[in-house]
Amino acid sequence: MSSQYIVHETDVLIIGAGGAGMRAAIAASDSGSSVTILSKSLLGKAHTVMAEGGIAASLANVDSKDNWQVHFSDTFIEGVYISNYRMVEILAKEAPERVRELEEYGALFDRTPDGRIMQRAFGAHTYRRLCHVGDRTGLEIIRTLEDQLLHRKVKVYDEVFVTKLFTNEGRVVGALGLKLSDGVFHYFRAKATIIATGGCGRIFKVTSNSWESTGDGLGLAFQVGAELMDMEMIQFHPTGMVYPPGVKGLLVTEGVRGEGGILLNAKGERFMQRYSPKKMELDARDIVARANYAEIMAGRGTEHGGVYLDITHKGADFIKKKLPSMYKQYLDFAGVDITREKMEVAPTVHYQMGGIRVDPETTSTNVPGLFAAGEVASGLHGANRLGGNSLADILVFGKRSGEGASNFAKRSGFGSVDESLLIAEMERVKSYLNKDGLNPYDLATKLEDTMSEKVGIIRNGNDLNDALNIILELKMQSTKLGVDGSIRYNKGLLQCLEFPLMLIAAEAIIRGAIERKESRGAHARADFPKKDPQLRKNLIYVRAGDEMKLEWRAVPELPDDLKKLVEPEEY
Amino acid sequence: MDKITISVYRHNPEIETKGRFVDYEVPVEEGMVVLDAMKYIERHIDPSMSIRWNCMAGKCGSCSAEINHKPSLMCKTRIDSFRGKKVTVSPMGAFPLVKDLVTDVSENWDILRRIPPFTPKKGIEKPWRMSQIDIERSKEFKKCIECFLCQDVCHVIREHKSGYVGPRHVVKAASLDMHPLDSLNRSEFLNSEGGLGFCNITKCCQSVCPEEIRITDNAIIPEKERAVNAFYDPIAIIIRRSRKEGERK
Ligand SMILES: Cc1cc2nc3c(=O)[nH]c(=O)nc-3n(C[C@H](O)[C@H](O)[C@H](O)COP(=O)(O)OP(=O)(O)OC[C@H]3O[C@@H](n4cnc5c(N)ncnc54)[C@H](O)[C@@H]3O)c2cc1C
Ligand code: SF4
Ligand code: SF4
Ligand code: FES
Numbered sequence: 001m002s003s004q005y006i007v008h009e010t011d012v013l014i015i016g017a018g019g020a021g022m023r024a025a026i027a028a029s030d031s032g033s034s035v036t037i038l039s040k041s042l043l044g045k046a047h048t049v050m051a052e053g054g055i056a057a058s059l060a061n062v063d064s065k066d067n068w069q070v071h072f073s074d075t076f077i078e079g080v081y082i083s084n085y086r087m088v089e090i091l092a093k094e095a096p097e098r099v100r101e102l103e104e105y106g107a108l109f110d111r112t113p114d115g116r117i118m119q120r121a122f123g124a125h126t127y128r129r130l131c132h133v134g135d136r137t138g139l140e141i142i143r144t145l146e147d148q149l150l151h152r153k154v155k156v157y158d159e160v161f162v163t164k165l166f167t168n169e170g171r172v173v174g175a176l177g178l179k180l181s182d183g184v185f186h187y188f189r190a191k192a193t194i195i196a197t198g199g200c201g202r203i204f205k206v207t208s209n210s211w212e213s214t215g216d217g218l219g220l221a222f223q224v225g226a227e228l229m230d231m232e233m234i235q236f237h238p239t240g241m242v243y244p245p246g247v248k249g250l251l252v253t254e255g256v257r258g259e260g261g262i263l264l265n266a267k268g269e270r271f272m273q274r275y276s277p278k279k280m281e282l283d284a285r286d287i288v289a290r291a292n293y294a295e296i297m298a299g300r301g302t303e304h305g306g307v308y309l310d311i312t313h314k315g316a317d318f319i320k321k322k323l324p325s326m327y328k329q330y331l332d333f334a335g336v337d338i339t340r341e342k343m344e345v346a347p348t349v350h351y352q353m354g355g356i357r358v359d360p361e362t363t364s365t366n367v368p369g370l371f372a373a374g375e376v377a378s379g380l381h382g383a384n385r386l387g388g389n390s391l392a393d394i395l396v397f398g399k400r401s402g403e404g405a406s407n408f409a410k411r412s413g414f415g416s417v418d419e420s421l422l423i424a425e426m427e428r429v430k431s432y433l434n435k436d437g438l439n440p441y442d443l444a445t446k447l448e449d450t451m452s453e454k455v456g457i458i459r460n461g462n463d464l465n466d467a468l469n470i471i472l473e474l475k476m477q478s479t480k481l482g483v484d485g486s487i488r489y490n491k492g493l494l495q496c497l498e499f500p501l502m503l504i505a506a507e508a509i510i511r512g513a514i515e516r517k518e519s520r521g522a523h524a525r526a527d528f529p530k531k532d533p534q535l536r537k538n539l540i541y542v543r544a545g546d547e548m549k550l551e552w553r554a555v556p557e558l559p560d561d562l563k564k565l566v567e568p569e570e571y
Numbered sequence: 572m573d574k575i576t577i578s579v580y581r582h583n584p585e586i587e588t589k590g591r592f593v594d595y596e597v598p599v600e601e602g603m604v605v606l607d608a609m610k611y612i613e614r615h616i617d618p619s620m621s622i623r624w625n626c627m628a629g630k631c632g633s634c635s636a637e638i639n640h641k642p643s644l645m646c647k648t649r650i651d652s653f654r655g656k657k658v659t660v661s662p663m664g665a666f667p668l669v670k671d672l673v674t675d676v677s678e679n680w681d682i683l684r685r686i687p688p689f690t691p692k693k694g695i696e697k698p699w700r701m702s703q704i705d706i707e708r709s710k711e712f713k714k715c716i717e718c719f720l721c722q723d724v725c726h727v728i729r730e731h732k733s734g735y736v737g738p739r740h741v742v743k744a745a746s747l748d749m750h751p752l753d754s755l756n757r758s759e760f761l762n763s764e765g766g767l768g769f770c771n772i773t774k775c776c777q778s779v780c781p782e783e784i785r786i787t788d789n790a791i792i793p794e795k796e797r798a799v800n801a802f803y804d805p806i807a808i809i810i811r812r813s814r815k816e817g818e819r820k
Binding site (some may be wrong): 041042043044046047049051100101104105106108110111113114115117118133134136139140143147148151156174181182210211212243244245246247248251325328331332333334335399435439440441445483484485486488489490491492495 | 701708715
């Protein structure tokens with residue numbers, strides 16, 4: 001097989017066309033850079049389309065007392081004091097502007113009676129803060145940004161899978177991609193590169209995430225020396241579907257509880273009264289998720305191993321109007337009419353708080369020329385993300401990222417890369433086309449099972465060490481993967497390419513979970529059930545040769561004006 | 572465990588001139604959808620089979636195919652609805668084939684680029700105010716997940732090289748036209764360059780839309796009526812006539 005490839009040049013290269021990538025593309029293009037955006041799924045199908053509940057911004061349209069300071073303190077406190085304060089500050093201050101701008105791009109949010117953007121209650125937000133479009137907020141964001149993108153001079157290549165980043169004297173200078181539909185390789189030379197590849201939920205068996213959320217960008221960046229942070233912090237959403245098996249893990253939006261849904265165990269008890277008498281069903285996700293898990297573990301679960309979520313008391317009209325997709329989802333997939341019957345739900349892996357460590361102002365990483373935004377980046381959510389903050393994140397930091405990368409590109413030229421490296425990478429990709437190799441799906445299943453069973457919602461040292469051994473074994477096997485067939489639209493081949501990247505994410509999560517001997521936010525250890533003041537730090541994951549090294553780093557101290565906004569941490 | 576036979580269209584245009592249906596036996600689980608069966612085949616029988624999917628939840632519009640010749644989403648079609656019957660799965664016929672169940676739908680983005688973008692009226696006071704009732708019409712169209720099943724079923728697109736943009740794109744244009752603060756009128760584009768005149772309102776598109784958008788009733792017919800050159804569109808004339816008669820009665 002010959003190793004041919006097509007070369008492209010662009011000021012700013014964006015890997016990932018979810019909300020973060022698209023918003024970055026718009027910003028970079030508007031700052032005068034040439035822009036190319038890549039996506040491994042079709043344009044407009046990114047994981048962001050699944051987002052339901054809404055986007056958090058302190059517009060104060062419904063609760064007039066809301067402001068950025070309250071949004072700041074809600075986010076920082078629920079992040080259990082390990083967030084980067086500057087990222088939280090930027091988010092809280094800029095989210096309202098980004099939402100209004102989205103409206104000016106054509107998005108149609110639900111309205112208040114006096115015609116302003118409607119806002120709904122969501123877990124652990126002090127005020128009603130989530131701007132929403134029924135329960136399809138993500139779809140509206142994607143369509144709106146897609147529309148803007150298509151009418152700008154942005155080059156779009158979808159169904160292109162990025163296999164590797166290339167550096168020159170430590171600076172990222174380009175990326176190699178494989179076009180799925182025809183198996184042609186493309187090399188993108190770029191002055192600046194943004195990773196916006198989303199989260200890694202798919203490395204777990206039970207997850208609310210899309211097929212594409214395999215955490216590729218974490219591995220791609222780590223391989224060129226980018227530092228990761230807080231990877232041990234994986235959010236479990238309290239309410240995923242449990243039945244039928246094909247949709248196990250599929251999300252039931254927090255909007256159901258926001259609109260008045262209550263949780264009941266098999267005995268009909270409203271058990272949140274015991275776990276969180278004040279905030280009840282609308283407490284932070286880690287608390288509600290662990291409550292659901294505890295009820296199920298205590299034998300008070302439902303037929304299919306969940307708890308009940310009940311919104312029938314709100315009446316059919318209300319439910320169909322406020323939660324149309326949920327109504328349809330249960331009817332279509334489970335044959336359950338949620339206006340008359342209770343839903344069965346259980347915790348599901350939902351969001352990765354950690355990710356690539358970035359600078360709050362420009363989203364640059366520690367590797368020159370490399371930027372990161374969206375779920376793949378870290379720092380904002382600390383140990384626990386508030387619902388609605390992620391959609392705000394992708395817009396706020398997507399924009400900053402596009403501008404940051406564009407500014408960097410203006411100061412830099414193209415860097416060269418030795419052609420032999422490109423050829424070696426193409427050979428690596430093609431070497432997986434070997435029908436005698438190990439079945440990549442079998443190994444991926446082993447990984448997913450291990451993560452769900454041993455690195456779950458409540459962790460312990462023994463299981464984590466077992467998990468690490470399994471991952472290290474899988475790592476050895478990952479070079480021997482192979483699939484039958486040709487290079488054209490071969491998803492088995494894609495699984496071979498994703499697998500080593502999934503392992504990097506998994507290894508980081510497990511090593512961090514072992515290292516963090518306390519329970520904080522989403523990270524709960526049965527053997528260390530308390531929070532430890534000594535560990536109010538960030539875990540940083542550094543590449544040292546072929547090894548992954550962990551370092552503790554101090555959380556940046558809050559300046560006085562922000563310190564006033566948050567109560568001191570309690571232990 | 573119960574088994575079901577699924578007949579899947581396999582064709583790699585790179586090496587074969589013709590495709591064929593291949594039968595696969597798949598164990599049935601309760602609540603299983605066609606996409607689960609496809610994933611089973613991919614995982615356990617033939618990993619080289621090409622399929623496209625992403626969200627598994629009917630939200631992204633990636634997994635479009637023809638199931639027993641009806642354009643459908645694989646992730647939303649329950650297998651138990653076919654118990655005892657044979658199931659065939661084939662790619663969307665209106666688009667060029669890439670391989671097996673995957674088609675090249677890229678022409679849709681070329682069309683989307685041609686539809687004039689949202690263009691707000693000048694000088695609206697900020698922050699914008701709109702009432703819920705005024706946004707409802709546009710919101711129906713914004714539910715579109717771009718699955719392109721409506722494009723697939725439309726006989727005008729399948730049979731004629733007419734230049735008709737197709738129902739998805741009329742829905743898109745209508746979503747912008749019916750935005751309360753938009754300043755343009757895209758029916759001109761639709762009825763000239765967009766070839767809307769070729770649509771003879773068979774409503775097939777509407778019947779396959781997984782989002783239950785009333786494509787013909789709420790997007791196509793109003794856009795035909797809005798057209799400045801509606802005079803030359805015989806269908807629009809018929810609609811207008813029958814409406815007038817209706818009013819008279
Ligand atoms: C069911 C569900 C509901 C949610 N609801 C909400 C909500 O109501 N509010 C909220 O704030 N958040 C919500 N979230 C979280 C939020 O949707 C995500 O965190 C956010 O959309 C992530 O966006 P992103 O742009 O970072 O990445 P994504 O949308 O995941 O996009 C990633 C992009 O990267 C591309 N990509 C990945 N790997 C590669 C590769 N190797 N090569 C090329 N391209 C690649 C993908 O194709 C895709 O285009 C929800 C999440 C889920 C799962
Ligand atoms: S109504 Fe028009 S667009 Fe829809 S299928 Fe019929 S001809 Fe095609
Ligand atoms: S209008 Fe309906 S059928 Fe057509 S692309 Fe949109 S969702 Fe699919
Ligand atoms: S996989 Fe997304 S709609 Fe079927």
